[in-house]
Amino acid sequence: MRQDPPPGLDPERLRGHLDRALPGLVGGPLDARLIEGGRSNLTYTVTDGTGRWVVRRPPLGHVLATAHDMRREYRVIAALHPTAVPVPEPLLLCEDESVLGAPFYVMEYVAGTPYRTAEQLAPLGPGRTRAAVLALVDTLVELHAVDPGAVGLADFGRPDGFLDRQLRRWGKQLDGSRSRELPGIDELHGALGRSLPLSPAPTVVHGDFRLDNVLLGDDDRIRAVLDWEMSTLGDPLTDLGLLVMYSVPLDLPGSPISTTADAAGHPSPAELIERYAAASGRDTSAVAWYTAFAWFKLAVILEGIHYRYTLGQTVGPGFDRIGDLVPVFIRHGLTTLQLQEG
Structure with a gap:
């Protein structure tokens, strides 16, 4: 039985466009x-x-013109597809909003599973879980090894002053969501600003690199890296810091934020850092700064969600508990940065 079309995609209009742009691709009505x-x-x-x-x-x-740029997503996937980085094959970019009401792109379907929680990883067992997470690090090394100029991405971002801009951007995000006292967050923001590390040579950065943004095949190989909407040229260690942050067990029973870090067999943050350093040849001695910055960024994101919840702008279970997590992330950030300074 054919389903009703979902909001935002008219199958008939999409098929008509594909028949014109890629004749022979589609063989019948689309669901x-x-x-x-x-x-x-x-x-x-x-x-x-x-x-x-x-x-x-x-x-x-309505969205800001630069907030959800289909051209950027399509461009980075198209540039990376011939490289060792596993991404779906891009097939078509359409910027004609008369087709679906907004720009869109089409790419191949890749079979695989995004593992979002420790519970989902449990059936794999400790050995396969460990191998999957280590493969994630190896894939990050492959991404950061890509020469942006060689794949046509030399102008994909502004790497000069990248960390300073990132810190200022998330500071402004915090100011826009302030509705209560958050002890320690200004201290964390200020300490990060006073101890900015010297960035290595810029690379393509994913911006949200973690296990649930890749597809694992039945053979536990990473089949595709997804969700490139935050990608740019910048400091590669920001990707590593975020991955390390997501590898720290939160030990928060009943938390609305799920991670895979508690899964049996999951490598420790130190193992991930060591593997990345050995494979990439990069100096990771300042990785605590990047991890603390990731804690700060996630604290700001969660505070924004909490603020929207207080305004009645979020719907669904768990939002009432998001606000309680923000101080936890702030504490982790401060502790991580103190370890770096120590």
Whole structure:
């Protein structure tokens, strides 16, 4: 039975455009299903009963022109596809908003599983879990080994002053979400600003590199890295710091924030850092700064969610507990930075 089309994607209009732009790709009427939605870009699977593809478009409603740039996502995937970095094959970029009401792109469908929680990893067992997370580090090394100029991404970002801009950006995000006292967060922000490390040579950075943003195949190999909406040229150790942060067990029973760090067999943060340093040849001695910055950034993001909850702008379970997590992230950030300074 054919399903009703999901919001934001008209299968008939999409098929008409694909028939014109990529004749022969689609062999019949399309069914579409929304697989990811919300404030982030929307992701759909579409099928004609034989082939299957993925469509990405901005969220419904008004968005800033630069906030959900389909051209940037498509460009970085197209540039990386011929490299060792596993990404889906990009098939088509459409910036004609008359087709679906917004720019969109189409890429191949890659079979695989995004593991979001320790519970989901449990059936793999400790050995396979460990191998999957170490493969994640190896994939990050492959990404950071790509020469941006050689793949046409020399102008993909502004790496000069990258860390300073990032810190100022997230400081402004914090100011826009202030609705209560948050002990320690200004101390953390100030300490990060006073101890900015010297960035290594810029690379393509993913911006949100973690296990649930990749697809693992049945053979436990990473089949595809997804969600490139925050990618740019910048300091590669920001990706490492975020990955390390997500590898610290939170030990918060009932938390609405799920991580894979508690899974049996999950490598320790020190193991991930050592593996990255050995494979990349980069100096990781300042990684505590980057990890503390990741704690700060996530604290700001969570505080923004909490602020919207207090205004009645969020719907769903768990939002009432998000605010309680912010002080935990602040404490982790301060402790991590003190270890760096010590």
